[in-house]
Structures are given as C-alpha cells and as structure tokens.
Amino acid sequence: MPYSKHIKMTYSTDNDVLRKISHIKVPSGLSISKFRDDAYVEINVEIRDLYVVPVASSDDTDMNYLKVIEQDLAAGKLLLDVSTVHQLEELHAYAEFLITKANDKIIKLSSQDIVLVSAGRNTDSSNDVIDPPIIQGKAADKYSTFNRPISGIENDAIEGVVDSGKYNSLTDNKTI
Numbered sequence: 001m002p003y004s005k006h007i008k009m010t011y012s013t014d015n016d017v018l019r020k021i022s023h024i025k026v027p028s029g030l031s032i033s034k035f036r037d038d039a040y041v042e043i044n045v046e047i048r049d050l051y052v053v054p055v056a057s058s059d060d061t062d063m064n065y066l067k068v069i070e071q072d073l074a075a076g077k078l079l080l081d082v083s084t085v086h087q088l089e090e091l092h093a094y095a096e097f098l099i100t101k102a103n104d105k106i107i108k109l110s111s112q113d114i115v116l117v118s119a120g121r122n123t124d125s126s127n128d129v130i131d132p133p134i135i136q137g138k139a140a141d142k143y144s145t146f147n148r149p150i151s152g153i154e155n156d157a158i159e160g161v162v163d164s165g166k167y168n169s170l171t172d173n174k175t176i
Contacts, residue, residue: 009054010040011066020075027082039073046106052120059118072102
C-alpha cells in the first residue's frame with residue numbers, strides 16, 4: 001500500500017513500544033506515536049533503495065523484524081527524551097543499547113545480510129550510476145588501437161564521442 005500523508009502507518013503500536021520500557025514511568029502527555037513515526041521514517045529511508053516502502057510483506061517474520069526495529073528505535077529515543085538527572089546514566093545506557101540494537105538490524109537489512117523474503121523489491125533504476133567509470137588499460141601492441149591506449153577508444157564510446165577522422169589517415173599494417 002503506498003504511503004499517504006493522510007493515513008499514518010507504522011510497523012508497531014504504542015503498546016509494543018511501551019512493553020520495551022514498561023519499567024519506566026512515562027509522562028502522561030508524551031506522544032509515543034511521534035517516536036514511532038520518527039522511527040518508521042528512519043527505517044524506510046535506510047531501506048528504500050532495496051525495498052518498496054512502506055514495506056507490505058505477506059511474511060509475518062518480515063513484518064515482525066521491522067516491528068522490533070521500530071520498537072527498539074522508538075523506545076530508545078523516547079528514553080533519551082524523558083530521562084531525568086537521577087536516572088540519566090541508567091536510562092541512557094539502556095536507551096543506547098536499544099538504539100544500537102535497532103541500528104545494527106537496519107545495517108543488516110541495508111547490507112542484505114537479512115533479506116525480507118516477501119517484501120516488494122525496489123526495481124527503480126533511477127539510483128543507478130549515471131557516469132560509468134573510465135576504463136584504464138593498454139592494448140596488447142601499440143598499433144592495434146592507432147597509438148592510443150585501448151581505454152581511449154572505449155572512453156570515447158562511453159562519452160558518446162564519435163570522431164573517427166583522426167584515425168582515417170592511418171593504415172592497417174596487419175596482414176592475414
């Protein structure tokens with residue numbers, strides 16, 4: 001389902017995030033949804049080159065993996081936001097643990113160590129390399145490419161330069 005600004009979707013619920021931090025008193029006016037939304041956006045930004053986002057997979061394991069990432073990321077950032085001076089060291093350590101755990105999972109998705117098996121793959125090639133690399137190298141003998149390294153001819157082709165005039169005056173000295 002395509003993302004719509006009118007319909008907010010995330011991979012987890014407020015209760016999922018609260019379960020991660022059930023031992024912490026959360027201020028009543030705090031919006032857990034904001035932290036979930038931020039985590040949701042962060043996940044999608046990181047995996048959008050590989051998958052169609054938002055991910056809509058028919059595989060429960062895929063969706064649970066994303067749910068856990070979102071829970072950890074949202075809970076960790078929420079803890080950093082609400083920690084008091086007295087709780088600072090303990091909560092920061094737990095928050096950093098949750099955020100690091102979530103980021104490690106995002107890295108595994110991005111590097112394709114973990115693959116979402118039923119998620120739609122992003123096949124848009126607009127992110128492909130526009131400028132191909134310049135070929136480096138030399139021909140086997142100095143006359144086979146009219147005194148130019150072989151990379152020069154390929155590079156002309158890559159760059160769209162078609163100027164054979166400078167080669168026309170040279171004669172082929174090869175015999176069959």
